[in-house]
Amino acid sequence: MFSGSIPALATPFRGGTFDEESFRTFIDWQISEGSRGLVPCGTTGESATMSIEEHNRVVAVCIEHADGRVPVIAGCGSNDTIAALEHMKSAQAAGATAALVVAPYYNKPNAQGVYAHFAYLAERCDLPMVLYNVPSRTITDIDVETMGRLSEIPSIIGVKDASGNVARVTAQRLACGTDFVQLSGNDDMVLGFMAMGGAGCISVTANVAPRLCAEFQAACASGDWDVALELQDRLFPLHVALFTDASPGPVKYAINRLHKDFTTEVRLPMTPPSAASRAAVDKAMEQLGLI
Structure with missing residues (x-):
């Protein structure tokens, strides 16, 4: 259902509120540059700082403006199961293609939880669901055995894997089957992820270099691994630079270098990137010829 380069969209704010006009312009640019889908209200989109109403509005604007040109995987996660269900129902009503649902964070449930x-969630909303496993942020890990059990639920169709363990791709293929869609959540290790059976990447870097990320994914899909390796090497400094300070500070700075109407504003507790981080982003973007 999903493949290729899919940006985890940053959310523009202006004066503390959602900047809808800039967001719509950004969506148009992403689609024109070859992105194969959109993910609003993920981690990069600062969903943790949004009210339920604002979160649902950002998702609805993304779906409305994409207008069927690419699929929209709406961020719907919460550590509160009932709140996650509310997000899923709202996203489904707005026309989302699927929901991206992160493992419950902070509560630290066991595997059965x-x-x-x-x-x-699956019993109460039939919107297709992509699991999001990012134990470095959530502490909770969707282990392979649990993911295998979840894959038997028809509406749970795949995973955004940000575990940082490329070997999980094979383990999850064996546990969940080859039709279970595995999308990388780590730009810096996506080449190995794709070689081991991944279908694409929900990408931070695609916010800044969508065309190059799309070309990289196309090379992987066609089995042109020499081109894919070349593009991975070219993109790698940017992958690293975008995490030289707390995300999404650096990525918003980078987007602003390309689109001045997209502000660098982040919400507390996030803060603007340091001078050293900005310098690293500038250098990586210059090396790629983006600025």
Whole structure:
């Protein structure tokens, strides 16, 4: 259902509120540059700082403006199962293609609790669901056995894997089957992820270099690994630079270098990137010929 380069969209703010006009312009640019889908209200989109109403509005604007040109995987995660269900129902009503649902964070459920969380959502909303496993942020890990059980639920169709363990791709293929869509959540290791059976990447870097990320994914899909390796090497400094300070500070700075109407504004507790981080982003973008 999903493949290629799919940006985890940053959300523009102006004066503390959602800048809808800049967001719409950004969506048009992403699609014109070859992105194969859009993910609003993920981690990069600062969903953790949004009210439920604002979160649902950002998702609805993304779906409305994409207007069927590419699929929209709406961020719907929460550590509160009922809140996640509310997000899923709102996204479904707005026309989302699927929901991206992160493992419950902070609460630290055991494996059965993780399974029960996702099963509860699937029982009450039939919007296709992509699991989001990012234990470095959530502490909770959707382990391979639990993911295998979840993959038996028809509406749970794939995973955004940001575990940082490329070997999980094979383990998850064996547990979940080859039709279970595996999307990388780590730009810096996506080449290995793709070689081991990944279908694409929900990408931070694609916010800044969408065309190059799309070309990289196309090379992987066609089995042109020499080109893919060349593009991975070219993109790698940018992959690293965008995490030289707390995300999404550096990525918003980078987007602003390309689109002045997209502000660098982040919400507390996030803060603007340091001078050293900005310098690293500038250098990486210059090396790629983006600025």
